[in-house]
Amino acid sequence: MKEEASNKSRRNFLKSFGVTVGAAGVVSSFSLLSAAKAAAKEPGETVNLLTADGQLVQVDKNQLRPTVNEPLDELQQRGREGIAGKSFVMVIDLSKCRNARKCMSACQNHHQLRADQHHINVLQMQDADHTAPYFMPKPCQHCDNPPCTKVCPVDATFKRQDGIVLIDNERCIGCRFCIAACPYSARIFQWTEPKDAEKYKDLTYNIEANVPQKKGTVSKCLFSADRLREDKLPSCVSACPNGVYYFGDRNEDAVTNGTSGETVRFSKLIEENAGYTLMEELGTKPRVYYLPPKNRAFEFNGDLLNEENLH
Numbered sequence: 364m365k366e367e368a369s370n371k372s373r374r375n376f377l378k379s380f381g382v383t384v385g386a387a388g389v390v391s392s393f394s395l396l397s398a399a400k401a402a403a404k405e406p407g408e409t410v411n412l413l414t415a416d417g418q419l420v421q422v423d424k425n426q427l428r429p430t431v432n433e434p435l436d437e438l439q440q441r442g443r444e445g446i447a448g449k450s451f452v453m454v455i456d457l458s459k460c461r462n463a464r465k466c467m468s469a470c471q472n473h474h475q476l477r478a479d480q481h482h483i484n485v486l487q488m489q490d491a492d493h494t495a496p497y498f499m500p501k502p503c504q505h506c507d508n509p510p511c512t513k514v515c516p517v518d519a520t521f522k523r524q525d526g527i528v529l530i531d532n533e534r535c536i537g538c539r540f541c542i543a544a545c546p547y548s549a550r551i552f553q554w555t556e557p558k559d560a561e562k563y564k565d566l567t568y569n570i571e572a573n574v575p576q577k578k579g580t581v582s583k584c585l586f587s588a589d590r591l592r593e594d595k596l597p598s599c600v601s602a603c604p605n606g607v608y609y610f611g612d613r614n615e616d617a618v619t620n621g622t623s624g625e626t627v628r629f630s631k632l633i634e635e636n637a638g639y640t641l642m643e644e645l646g647t648k649p650r651v652y653y654l655p656p657k658n659r660a661f662e663f664n665g666d667l668l669n670e671e672n673l674h
């Protein structure tokens with residue numbers, strides 16, 4: 364009886380910190396950040412927490428402090444508005460991609476996706492019989508003229524002032540019109556209960572991370588909109604070990620490489636390297652730019668899937 368009471372109060376304690384307990388706790392990136400910033404007093408009991416990017420961490424209870432478990436309507440409103448003054452863009456340097464697929468796993472951890480579900484996928488490409496093959500990461504292109512948003516009958520998917528295209532799964536009715544409308548095959552449908560549904564079930568839905576994921580709705584790349592609020596680069600950009608991704612703000616004409624941390628002029632990078640966007644002829648105006656796979660940054664022996672080329 365005593366033990367049951369103590370378990371109950373432990374659950375209540377963790378809930379007041381915005382933490383849900385399963386095999387391990389689940390903590391949003393917001394609350395972990397708060398935890399990191401909190402000043403440690405005396406060491407005490409530790410708790411296991413699963414961060415939003417899939418890391419299991421042990422945290423001293425004294426380092427936790429209550430996070431504002433923001434009400435759904437505030438998260439929805441903030442998610443719709445986007446970040447004022449920003450115009451986000453991504454640049455993907457195909458000459459550096461060697462199929463490490465760290466971007467894919469970081470994204471899957473961040474957005475509660477199974478290994479067979481992709482917001483970003485690394486494709487093997489070959490443009491003609493006698494040209495060299497290459498790897499091409501493909502996220503949502505966050506089009507400035509997006510066909511996907513125009514067909515949604517319930518205004519569940521929309522474009523924000525900062526250029527990011529999101530989906531509100533509190534509104535999505537799962538009709539899949541947007542999947543048919545997207546020429547880049549960037550959207551996926553949740554046919555089954557999402558991964559770790561039990562662990563995430565008590566978290567308030569965060570439209571900027573699309574977590575918790577919901578069965579019967581649509582999902583896609585969000586440019587890690589929740590991380591951008593914390594001045595962090597998207598998960599995929601930070602996870603790449605090979606310098607493939609640049610991300611930044613077109614208004615400031617600056618993009619930062621996720622591997623080296625180097626910030627460069629966006630316009631110069633595109634101009635000097637013959638940057639392009641996918642299927643420009645469709646008029647979708649993508650915000651993801653590609654640099655051609657010329658002058659590879661690694662030895663290439665002609666066999667794309669040779670073990671030496673993959674890491």
Ligand code: SF4
Pocket residue numbers: 502503504505506509510511512528544545546547548549550583647
């Ligand atoms: S890539 Fe597809 S899902 Fe993404 S904004 Fe463009 S049309 Fe919409």
Ligand code: SF4
Pocket residue numbers: 514515516517518519520530534535536537538539540541542580581
């Ligand atoms: S599946 Fe959801 S987001 Fe897509 S068009 Fe239908 S309601 Fe809109």
